[in-house]
Amino acid sequence: MKKGKPTIHDIARSLEIDSSTVSRALSDSARVSKKTKVRIVEKAKELGYQRNMIASNLRTNKSNTIGVIVPRISRQFFSRVISGIEETAYKGGYDVVIGQSLDTIEREKNLLQTFYSSRVDGVLISISMETTSFEHLEAYKNHGFPIIFFDRPCNVAGCTNVLIDDFKASFDSTEHLINEGCKDIVHFSGPQNLELYRQRAKGYMEALKKYGIEIRDHYIFESNLMQEDGEASAKKLLKLANVDGVFSANDVAAIGAMKYLKSKGIRIPDDIAFAGFSNELISEVIEPSLTTVNQRDVEMGIAATSLLFEQIKNKSGKIQQKEMLDPELIIRNSSKRKSTI
Amino acid sequence: MKKGKPTIHDIARSLEIDSSTVSRALSDSARVSKKTKVRIVEKAKELGYQRNMIASNLRTNKSNTIGVIVPRISRQFFSRVISGIEETAYKGGYDVVIGQSLDTIEREKNLLQTFYSSRVDGVLISISMETTSFEHLEAYKNHGFPIIFFDRPCNVAGCTNVLIDDFKASFDSTEHLINEGCKDIVHFSGPQNLELYRQRAKGYMEALKKYGIEIRDHYIFESNLMQEDGEASAKKLLKLANVDGVFSANDVAAIGAMKYLKSKGIRIPDDIAFAGFSNELISEVIEPSLTTVNQRDVEMGIAATSLLFEQIKNKSGKIQQKEMLDPELIIRNSSKRKSTI
DNA sequence: TTGTAGGCGTTATCAA
């Protein structure tokens, strides 16, 4: 046996035909007779031939690969989005390369450039928390490199975004708390430099407004929404009189707060009702189970990938689009105050 | 501006030098004068040049990419392993391509062949539940394609495995239950065609043996260890007299069972103590919090990747290795029966 | 239906 992996030339030689015929046969071209096709395919199998995609990609200037950049793969939301992406890509004959920015702009830039130079056909990205300016992204876009943003919006001309309606979801959640009888509702908010969290805060305020409830700035706690932030917020919250509800911009912080409050003997939802955001797995299991928002993770992956495919095909590139998925409010025990009897 | 992406030839032309010099300069070869190097690098920046990795890979016959195949990316354990893999790969200058087999052998084969033909430099794989014969894997191995198995062992000559000591972890968990006063311990076991679950069952039995407790076959429940399997097992368990402990081969099934039993008024751990496996995020949050085993996910990713790098470098390939990570028993409330006062 | 020839962008070898 020769050393290197077998090539179309090996097949051609041993069949005494030309490599171009082999190439055609293996891509099932109509311009090869059935007979020779069969011979070629058989010989290929015999030699254990596998097409060298690197060479093929170089020649065709396509990688049949899309890149995905997320803050962290270990977050449930993102891993579910990726499942959707992978599934769609797989069906379309694409491979998926994944990288995590760890919420730093430095790694985000690195990944983008790696992807670009390995000539992926396009990129799906949920930008890092540090990404507040978008020049690095625009540069690629202007080179005609297809990029789709998901979950965390990028408000730049020509960008296609796939999002859920964060405003509406937050409005609905807050309204739900109000309907359950809450009057003094605190909001755990995320970094306000991110559009995402601005939208969620907006939804909260709009709902209060609708019901004639005063919006008090000191009822809005800004943090990074980690579990420990939730705990800190809970402590802070106890210093306010009469809080009877919390709308948190994510589940993790809500759970951190609930744990602390429970340990202090506060009853949930009777004393304080809770609503979170993201539908983490734990939220169903914790006691009481947490009311939350389904962010349509898998669907988001599917939608984003489909849009990317369109953009790759049409090469039109520059058309700005916005795909809004409808979030779903999942009502659980943490907010059910009305007796169901 | 020309249409295509700029190449070394574009740089060469506009500087009136040869492309080979440009190539050398951009790989920082010592065989280019500082002066021209500077000129080239500047021009490259000016043109927005990015090396075409596809062409480079073709030429050097390396992709600087490793492939990862896991059952599903959305499982916490795997996404954490992948974090470890990514981190290590990133440091070594490698990219990571990820695919999920969804626990089917068909997709596993597909992925393997995609990876092979895109010439990834090696593969890390946790085999699917359906994978009980290993010919497809051996074939690649025999072609000199580096493959490392993690978490789910592959007992085939020449295979390198990175595992935790499932036997020991199970032994320790069961022993812990015994030490907490359990005498009639049920084992929720996984598919016995997988070595993994055989090891866990073995550890359970060995611990019973050590303490002179009879091993009863009808105390071992085999299932796929989904949440609903746990619930079913709980029902089954109630028909046995005197069960006072459960060692489950994963957390998910344990939690399914605990939920059901709690709804029936059974106290955990006082009536029945529980120990699970995998340290899912929910396990810390559920009430009572679940005693479990830390499978060293991130470390496993790191170890597997390091071994793969070795194998890629040494080309020795055929050396069988087994890396055993030490599992950690995490004791929580679901198994603490002795008063801590 | 098949063969010929050239090139995708890079790197490696050799010569200058």
Added chain:
DNA sequence: TTGATAACGCCTACAA
């Protein structure tokens, strides 16, 4: 130190 040339493996006009 630089340039010329060939080659990696595949694909695709074009010609036969």
